[in-house]
Amino acid sequence: SIEMLLQDQHLNGKRNYLSVVLDGEYLGRIRMTAGQNRYVLAEGLEDREHTILVCKATEAAIGYVEFAGFNCHELLPASKKSERRIEFIGNSITCGTGLDLSGIPCDSAEWYDQHNAYLAFGPLLARRLNAQWLLSSVSGSGIDRNWNGLGPTLPQVYHNTYFRPDSVNLWDFSVYVPDLVVISLGTNDFSDGDGKIPRALPDSTKFIDAYLQFLKTVRKNYPQAVICCLSSPVMQGEKSKILQRYLKTIVEYMNSKENDSKVTKFFFVKIYNHGCTGHPDRQEHAQMANELEPFLKQVMQWYL
Numbered sequence: 001s002i003e004m005l006l007q008d009q010h011l012n013g014k015r016n017y018l019s020v021v022l023d024g025e026y027l028g029r030i031r032m033t034a035g036q037n038r039y040v041l042a043e044g045l046e047d048r049e050h051t052i053l054v055c056k057a058t059e060a061a062i063g064y065v066e067f068a069g070f071n072c073h074e075l076l077p078a079s080k081k082s083e084r085r086i087e088f089i090g091n092s093i094t095c096g097t098g099l100d101l102s103g104i105p106c107d108s109a110e111w112y113d114q115h116n117a118y119l120a121f122g123p124l125l126a127r128r129l130n131a132q133w134l135l136s137s138v139s140g141s142g143i144d145r146n147w148n149g150l151g152p153t154l155p156q157v158y159h160n161t162y163f164r165p166d167s168v169n170l171w172d173f174s175v176y177v178p179d180l181v182v183i184s185l186g187t188n189d190f191s192d193g194d195g196k197i198p199r200a201l202p203d204s205t206k207f208i209d210a211y212l213q214f215l216k217t218v219r220k221n222y223p224q225a226v227i228c229c230l231s232s233p234v235m236q237g238e239k240s241k242i243l244q245r246y247l248k249t250i251v252e253y254m255n256s257k258e259n260d261s262k263v264t265k266f267f268f269v270k271i272y273n274h275g276c277t278g279h280p281d282r283q284e285h286a287q288m289a290n291e292l293e294p295f296l297k298q299v300m301q302w303y304l
Helices: 121-128 204-221 237-256 282-300
Strands: 002-008 017-022 025-031 035-042 052-056 065-072 085-090 132-137 180-184 226-230 263-266
Touching: 017 035, 025 035, 035 052, 085 121, 121 132, 121 282, 180 204, 180 282, 204 226, 204 237, 226 237, 226 282, 237 263, 263 282
Parallel strands: 085 132, 085 180, 180 226, 226 263
Antiparallel strands: 002 035, 002 065, 017 025, 017 052
16 A cells, blocks of 8 residues: 655645546545645555556645655655656646546536646646646636736746745746746636626737737746647637737747747637536547647657
């Protein structure tokens, strides 16, 4: 058997979830409780070498989890990690919000109870491409305005470890330097929020300027990385067309005016919104990965 000793910050009373993978087989999520506790990850195992992976399934806004050790018969060195690295920057879609209905159905309990980052399209893609992955994503966030307000937007908290505007813990961008950065932002800029206050479409100049400034920030942090800007996988109709037009302008500017040929774009063909509150569900995250995988393989020349 193997158990894990963990401390859940229990930020503002919120509870975290962990996804557990044993010998390459996904076992499901564990719901954490406040304080320091022991969690049995697997038991009744054969007497042989096993590999276990534990992934924080909930985003930074739910609070941090502190690892305090394993309890098992013998702990062996982990296998060498792939040298390929991807960072996925985005909103609730990138976080894996609303995709896991294995324990709690939509519109019940808390908004984060269906979180599962491990099964989101980004980590799925990274595993297929044999790459490490990092999620830099906040539910409700946008480039120039958020789901139901102006800020703090993702660019305004991106430099903070916990993605909070009051954070004094700045992220060290030299710790994890990606070869590829995938950005999925814009959905919340175009959203109607909770509908209580009418919202006009995003101002083209403000949106494009904010996106360009963020791209320049990412480029400063990662001079050699390929940057791929995604369309919204959940928007359709005129809003989707406008966002795609903005992204074309942004990428063309970076390519020509900034002489940055490593900035590219990808637009989803299908719409994925059958999870909770209009998010992609588990199957749709896999379908999103299916759409995006060939493009990224070609861009990165990651075929093996």
